[in-house]
Amino acid sequence: MSLLANDPKRKTWLDIPDNTDFPIQNIPFGVFLTRDDIITIGTRIGDYAIDLGALHQLGYFEGIPLTDDIFLQDTLNDFIADGRKTWRSVRNRIAEIFDANNDKLKNNKDHCKTVLFKLDEIEMQMPVQVGDYTDFYSSKEHATNVGKMFRDPENALLPNWLHIPVGYHGRSSSIIPSGIPVHRPQGQKLPKGADEPIFGPSRLVDFELEMAFITTAANHLGQAIPIDEAENNIFGMVIFNDWSARDIQKWEYVPLGPFLAKSFASSISPWIVTLDALEPFRTESPKPIKPLLPYLKSKDNKKSFDINLEVGITPKNSTETVVSHTNFKYMYWNMSQQLSHHTVNGCPVNSGDMMASGTISGPTPDSYGSMLELSWRGEKPLKLNDGTERKFIEDHDTVTMRGFCQNHEVRIGFGEVSTKLLPVFKDK
Numbered sequence: 001m002s003l004l005a006n007d008p009k010r011k012t013w014l015d016i017p018d019n020t021d022f023p024i025q026n027i028p029f030g031v032f033l034t035r036d037d038i039i040t041i042g043t044r045i046g047d048y049a050i051d052l053g054a055l056h057q058l059g060y061f062e063g064i065p066l067t068d069d070i071f072l073q074d075t076l077n078d079f080i081a082d083g084r085k086t087w088r089s090v091r092n093r094i095a096e097i098f099d100a101n102n103d104k105l106k107n108n109k110d111h112c113k114t115v116l117f118k119l120d121e122i123e124m125q126m127p128v129q130v131g132d133y134t135d136f137y138s139s140k141e142h143a144t145n146v147g148k149m150f151r152d153p154e155n156a157l158l159p160n161w162l163h164i165p166v167g168y169h170g171r172s173s174s175i176i177p178s179g180i181p182v183h184r185p186q187g188q189k190l191p192k193g194a195d196e197p198i199f200g201p202s203r204l205v206d207f208e209l210e211m212a213f214i215t216t217a218a219n220h221l222g223q224a225i226p227i228d229e230a231e232n233n234i235f236g237m238v239i240f241n242d243w244s245a246r247d248i249q250k251w252e253y254v255p256l257g258p259f260l261a262k263s264f265a266s267s268i269s270p271w272i273v274t275l276d277a278l279e280p281f282r283t284e285s286p287k288p289i290k291p292l293l294p295y296l297k298s299k300d301n302k303k304s305f306d307i308n309l310e311v312g313i314t315p316k317n318s319t320e321t322v323v324s325h326t327n328f329k330y331m332y333w334n335m336s337q338q339l340s341h342h343t344v345n346g347c348p349v350n351s352g353d354m355m356a357s358g359t360i361s362g363p364t365p366d367s368y369g370s371m372l373e374l375s376w377r378g379e380k381p382l383k384l385n386d387g388t389e390r391k392f393i394e395d396h397d398t399v400t401m402r403g404f405c406q407n408h409e410v411r412i413g414f415g416e417v418s419t420k421l422l423p424v425f426k427d428k
């Protein structure tokens with residue numbers, strides 16, 4: 001099915017800001033609470049949230065095989081399970097409904113009132129119920145930086161890293177949408193020079209700038225997903241902040257990897273941008289340094305995407321300082337390799353599963369994706385606009401991550417994931 005929704009010449013009859021992340025060519029999917037306290041599945045064009053449940057009830061999706069309640073749900077899991085053909089039909093239809101040359105909905109004021117919301121009338125929710133969450137470690141720059149700091153500068157990358165998209169199974173219960181604050185975690189830490197750990201608040205709370213992809217029900221137990229079919233099973237992407245407590249992490253991570261240093265919270269941008277919308281921004285991954293095993297080799301080299309990313313820190317009662325600019329295209333391992341590797345042993349993947357990329361660090365010090373790297377373990381504090389310095393994240397700081405793709409015809413963005421760090425949780 002052709003991606004009619006991607007036509008860069010298409011304009012909408014909705015009044016939308018110039019340079020929005022959400023032109024009519026984007027058509028992301030999300031879940032929101034309406035002004036009437038109803039949860040619905042929706043999309044976004046410009047600064048309008050559009051109630052797809054209401055549009056469906058009013059007959060605007062006639063001819064597309066959808067169950068009556070497919071959009072009247074509090075997650076996108078069932079819609080995603082319907083598969084790529086359905087996602088494409090719905091996205092194409094939404095493009096038609098809001099096309100400047102189509103005044104069917106435009107001229108029906110009652111219908112407009114029912115389906116259109118201003119952003120301040122809604123509250124974004126988690127777009128999917130995440131059954132399983134996996135975090136990869138796929139940026140060579142990040143893995144090298146961390147290896148230099150924590151192990152051996154001469155052998156920063158472990159021998160398996162250039163052969164395997166390294167990952168671990170994370171916790172889905174603490175994945176939250178943008179806007180929900182996170183409390184500073186407590187845990188065990190080993191003070192410098194000590195032999196025994198102490199317990200207390202993490203002093204080294206950090207962000208990790210990542211992107212995550214969301215899958216459909218992809219395979220059966222025992223069945224692997226071939227690399228060239230992987231993208232058929234990927235619905236779309238969000239920006240992902242993998243909150244990390246470096247002092248807890250350092251003490252606990254040997255031998256089985258991250259645990260409580262990561263599972264206290266991960267924040268996502270609430271609109272899932274489809275892989276289809278990102279199609280004009282395909283690009284090649286970096287050239288493999290070691291020969292790849294056949295199951296990680298795809299026929300088409302353009303399996304990555306050119307997505308500009310940035311991170312800002314806003315202290316309490318202050319303004320934002322952007323501390324990092326990077327790009328998703330720097331990732332050594334791409335999503336197809338990650339998904340085919342994840343399933344090569346026969347592990348089933350379900351609708352709504354979330355797989356994060358790992359911290360996205362670029363080649364230069366201003367393109368690193370964590371404070372650990374930006375401040376080089378605290379040795380080089382960052383100066384903020386208000387004159388204060390940061391080695392890691394302080395209480396009441398807000399961390400905001402943004403991402404967008406841009407060419408000479410169209411901009412497709414993700415909006416942002418913005419999260420405030422609060423002090424340790426206290427029962428009232």
Ligand code: CA
Nearest residue numbers: 208242358359
């Ligand atoms: Ca991570």
